[in-house]
Amino acid sequence: MVNQSIIHPVIAITGSSGAGTSTVKQAFGDVVRREGIKAIVIEGDSFHKFDRASMKKEVAKYAKQGKRLSHFSKDANLFEELGELFKTYRETGKGKRRYYLHSEEEAAPYGLQPGQFTPWEEIKEPSDILFYEGLHGGVPEVAPFVDLLIGVTPIINLEWIQKIQRDRIQRGYTTEQTVETIKQRIHDYVDYITPQFSRTHINFQRVPMVDTSNPFIAREIPTEDESLVVIRIKKEIMLKYNIDLVYLKNMLDGSFISRRNTIVVPGPKMVLAMEILVTPIIKQMLEGRVNIAY
Numbered sequence: 001m002v003n004q005s006i007i008h009p010v011i012a013i014t015g016s017s018g019a020g021t022s023t024v025k026q027a028f029g030d031v032v033r034r035e036g037i038k039a040i041v042i043e044g045d046s047f048h049k050f051d052r053a054s055m056k057k058e059v060a061k062y063a064k065q066g067k068r069l070s071h072f073s074k075d076a077n078l079f080e081e082l083g084e085l086f087k088t089y090r091e092t093g094k095g096k097r098r099y100y101l102h103s104e105e106e107a108a109p110y111g112l113q114p115g116q117f118t119p120w121e122e123i124k125e126p127s128d129i130l131f132y133e134g135l136h137g138g139v140p141e142v143a144p145f146v147d148l149l150i151g152v153t154p155i156i157n158l159e160w161i162q163k164i165q166r167d168r169i170q171r172g173y174t175t176e177q178t179v180e181t182i183k184q185r186i187h188d189y190v191d192y193i194t195p196q197f198s199r200t201h202i203n204f205q206r207v208p209m210v211d212t213s214n215p216f217i218a219r220e221i222p223t224e225d226e227s228l229v230v231i232r233i234k235k236e237i238m239l240k241y242n243i244d245l246v247y248l249k250n251m252l253d254g255s256f257i258s259r260r261n262t263i264v265v266p267g268p269k270m271v272l273a274m275e276i277l278v279t280p281i282i283k284q285m286l287e288g289r290v291n292i293a294y
Helices: 021-035 052-064 079-092 104-110 156-170 175-198 235-240 245-251 267-287
Strands: 010-014 039-043 129-134 148-152 202-208 227-233 256-259 262-266
Touching (some): 010 021, 010 079, 021 148, 079 129, 129 267, 148 267, 156 175, 156 202, 227 267, 245 256, 245 262, 245 267
Parallel strands (some): 039 129
């Protein structure tokens, strides 16, 4: 639950590769800009343990031992350091961060190569909240220090379709290469990704209304118009922030309440639903802060 004595709240968006966390990030960006909130943004990739070249070596080392290593697993990430950042930030607005450089464009200003990390640095700029987007916002080492934890978890076949198409179009991988990656990660997905969605305060699960029974031969990602989004809100969060699902339903044409804490909205309404839902929560978080000495 959210601790209202925290001066600097931490909001985390957690979801697997290809889940669609970037869409949620954009929605939060709209809220932050509209409300004039100063946010520190942390990308989950920056808390991987190995850079791109070292990760390939580690994967090969594990393979020789008959084991697998993926970016989903604890062995490939700095869970304790991420948890320490969140804990320190909530108390002081400070903490240590670095950046993972995805491309040549990102790496050039630092004189580094794509796939490397920048040096660790202290957060110095003033801010109101910390916003995390990545794979591990809800793992046990991290979740206790998150004030609002949001899961993005499309049904698994849709998630795989999105990942295959993204990796093929944006990253130049073949479908076969991406499928192999999915197979290598499946055990870590079950162990480290799925359990997080039992800890989330709000889940957004996109469900396609078209056949996705074989995601490995799909040529197109189902569109928003071909999807519904199931939004589940933890009951204690509904009570704490006086969330009214009937009001939300009336604001979103075509939506319906399926359970006391669950609303289903049309795919194109997902971003609007997020903004209507999270804006008052963030406002209440910031209004409820207590000015304690650093």
